[in-house]
Every structure is written in C-alpha cells, then in structure tokens.
Amino acid sequence: MSEYAVVEVEAMAVADETMKQLPKGAFLTVKHKKRLNTMTIGWGTIGIVWAKPVFVAAVRNTRYTYDLIQREAEFTVSLPNFGTCRQELGFCGTNSGKDVDKFAKTGLKARDALKTTTPVIDIPGLHFECKTLLRAPIAPELLDSSLADVYPDADYHTFYFGDIVAAYRLESQGE
Amino acid sequence: MSEYAVVEVEAMAVADETMKQLPKGAFLTVKHKKRLNTMTIGWGTIGIVWAKPVFVAAVRNTRYTYDLIQREAEFTVSLPNFGTCRQELGFCGTNSGKDVDKFAKTGLKARDALKTTTPVIDIPGLHFECKTLLRAPIAPELLDSSLADVYPDADYHTFYFGDIVAAYRLESQGE
Numbered sequence: 001m002s003e004y005a006v007v008e009v010e011a012m013a014v015a016d017e018t019m020k021q022l023p024k025g026a027f028l029t030v031k032h033k034k035r036l037n038t039m040t041i042g043w044g045t046i047g048i049v050w051a052k053p054v055f056v057a058a059v060r061n062t063r064y065t066y067d068l069i070q071r072e073a074e075f076t077v078s079l080p081n082f083g084t085c086r087q088e089l090g091f092c093g094t095n096s097g098k099d100v101d102k103f104a105k106t107g108l109k110a111r112d113a114l115k116t117t118t119p120v121i122d123i124p125g126l127h128f129e130c131k132t133l134l135r136a137p138i139a140p141e142l143l144d145s146s147l148a149d150v151y152p153d154a155d156y157h158t159f160y161f162g163d164i165v166a167a168y169r170l171e172s173q174g175e
Numbered sequence: 176m177s178e179y180a181v182v183e184v185e186a187m188a189v190a191d192e193t194m195k196q197l198p199k200g201a202f203l204t205v206k207h208k209k210r211l212n213t214m215t216i217g218w219g220t221i222g223i224v225w226a227k228p229v230f231v232a233a234v235r236n237t238r239y240t241y242d243l244i245q246r247e248a249e250f251t252v253s254l255p256n257f258g259t260c261r262q263e264l265g266f267c268g269t270n271s272g273k274d275v276d277k278f279a280k281t282g283l284k285a286r287d288a289l290k291t292t293t294p295v296i297d298i299p300g301l302h303f304e305c306k307t308l309l310r311a312p313i314a315p316e317l318l319d320s321s322l323a324d325v326y327p328d329a330d331y332h333t334f335y336f337g338d339i340v341a342a343y344r345l346e347s348q349g350e
Binding site: 012013014018019020042043044047048050051054073131133135136137139147150 | 187188189190191193194195197198217218219220221222223224225226229231233248306307308309310311312313314317318319321322325334
C-alpha cells in the first residue's frame with residue numbers, strides 16, 4: 001500500500017476539522033467499473049441522518065463525476081491535511097476526467113479503501129468512505145431565487161447523502 | 176429578554192459540539208404568522224454549500240412543523256448545553272403542536288432572534304438562525320432500499336438547507 005498508517009476516527013468528532021479544510025479543497029473520488037475519477041470539492045455537509053453518520057456531497061449534473069456517481073452507490077472523500085496538496089487540488093478542480101487522467105497528471109495515487117470498492121486518495125489527512133443512501137437533485141422551483149445566478153446553465157447540483165462506513169486518518173509513520 | 180449573554184460563534188467551529196449534542200436532541204423552531212411551534216430533532220447536518228454556512232434540518236411531511244416550515248423560509252435550531260433540557264426535549268419529541276402548546280406545557284420560552292423573525296428557545300446553549308435556501312423532499316425512488324422501513328407510511332422527510340445567518344451561544348451571565 002503506502003507509507004501511511006491508518007488511524008480510525010469518529011466522524012462526528014472531526015466535523016470542525018473537516019469544515020476547516022473543505023473550503024481549501026477535498027478530493028471526491030468515484031469509480032464505476034474500470035472508470036475512476038477524482039474531483040475537487042469545496043462544499044459539503046456532515047452530520048447524522050437515519051441515526052447514521054453521513055457526509056453530503058454536491059455534484060453538478062454537467063460533471064464527469066456525475067456520470068460515475070449516478071451509476072455507483074459509493075463515493076469517498078479525502079481531505080488533505082490543512083493547507084497541503086494545493087497544486088493537486090487546483091488541477092483536479094479545473095480539469096475534467098473526460099479529457100485527462102488526473103492521477104497520471106498530478107501523481108496522486110489511489111489507495112484501496114477499507115469498506116468500499118471506490119478507493120481513497122493516498123495522502124495524509126482525513127478520509128471518509130461512503131455508501132450513498134439518498135440522491136437529492138435540486139428542484140429549481142424549490143431553490144431560493146437568490147441562488148439563481150449559481151446556475152446560469154441549469155447545471156444544478158445533486159446532493160448525495162452518504163453513510164460514512166469508514167472514517168480514518170492516514171498518518172505518516174512515526175508522526 | 177433573558178438573563179443570558181449572547182456570544183457569537185463561527186458555526187463551522189462548533190460542528191463537533193453540534194453533532195455531539197444533536198443525538199441527545201435539539202429544538203427546531205418554526206413560525207408562520209402567529210403560529211409558533213418547536214419540535215425535537217436528533218438528525219441534521221452542518222457544513223458549507225453555495226459558499227455559505229448551512230444547517231440541514233429534516234422534517235417528516237406528517238408533522239405540524241412541516242406545515243409551518245413549508246410556508247415560511249426560516250427556522251432556528253437551539254442546542255441545549257450537553258445533557259441538559261432532557262424533560263423538555265422528551266416532551267417536544269412526543270407531543271404535537273397540533274394538540275398542545277408546547278411552550279405553556281414545558282415552561283420553555285421563545286426569545287427574539289437577531290436576524291430571523293422566527294425566535295430561538297431561551298436556554299443556554301448553541302443557537303443557529305437559518306434562512307431556507309433549498310427544500311429537498313425525499314424522492315422514494317432515489318432512496319436506498321435499506322431505509323424503506325424508516326418510512327412505512329410514506330411519511331418521508333424533506334430536507335431544509337438553511338443559510339446560518341446568525342450563530343451564537345447563550346451563556347448565563349458570569350459564566
């Protein structure tokens with residue numbers, strides 16, 4: 001695998017940390033059959049629904065990731081340690097998996113997950129493995145009009161409510 | 176008002192605390208015209224969407240609260256200090272505002288909010304004032320089949336994504 005040690009965490013006890021890094025960027029990784037992709041996200045929520053720990057990810061219907069996450073009821077979220085991986089986050093937020101292999105281009109590596117067939121990104125930081133329990137597409141008529149300019153091309157988000165089936169930190173050995 | 180001091184907080188920096196108390200119960204308060212109600216919730220998520228801090232609340236379509244929150248694009252969430260208000264949370268979780276005035280029965284008091292016309296509950300703890308940006312009703316065909324038994328009567332939740340326009344702690348003076 002890699003040089004990192006797996007340290008399990010309680011997802012609800014790292015919510016602050018998750019929301020501190022998220023605006024700096026996280027990797028949302030999806031896989032369907034042999035097609036693997038990761039994209040940079042800056043939005044999401046974490047909490048408890050159906051008495052389960054959940055991460056809610058948002059993906060626009062125009063994304064390559066959308067095609068994959070719609071076909072497979074899984075995703076993973078990898079949050080780099082605060083302030084790290086800036087270049088990789090920048091690249092994966094401005095290029096599409098339709099056009100390039102982001103792993104080859106950035107040097108990021110996929111790492112086998114513990115509970116999902118979708119891998120995580122092999123970097124130090126927090127990782128959530130999620131099984132999708134609900135897909136909630138935005139219904140434009142139920143969206144506040146103040147947000148209309150976020151969707152000039154009707155490229156609405158769908159929210160994916162994922163049961164966090166594994167949550168852990170990857171740490172450099174000896175950290 | 177009350178004996179409590181208002182101490183503003185950064186919502187994303189109290190996510191851990193929110194998720195620690197939420198399973199013990201929080202008050203979801205809604206108001207439409209002169210109709211005011213509060214109910215106990217144990218589920219919800221917190222995070223960042225549309226570059227805004229949001230709290231996502233879930234309300235079943237059979238609830239009295241549902242009728243009010245559908246009519247007014249606001250809600251507040253009041254999280255008692257950890258482990259407190261157990262009796263009041265129990266009462267507001269097992270009685271309907273259709274049948275009883277929960278404020279009169281429990282002694283809970285409403286307190287004027289800072290940014291919403293919907294009040295908060297006048298208790299020490301964390302308070303979020305929210306303006307609804309999106310309503311997302313569960314589409315049964317987009318729900319994982321493992322959750323079917325949560326909805327035996329088709330009493331599905333709608334998720335309310337609320338922009339947290341004010342976040343603060345109410346503290347006893349001299350705390």
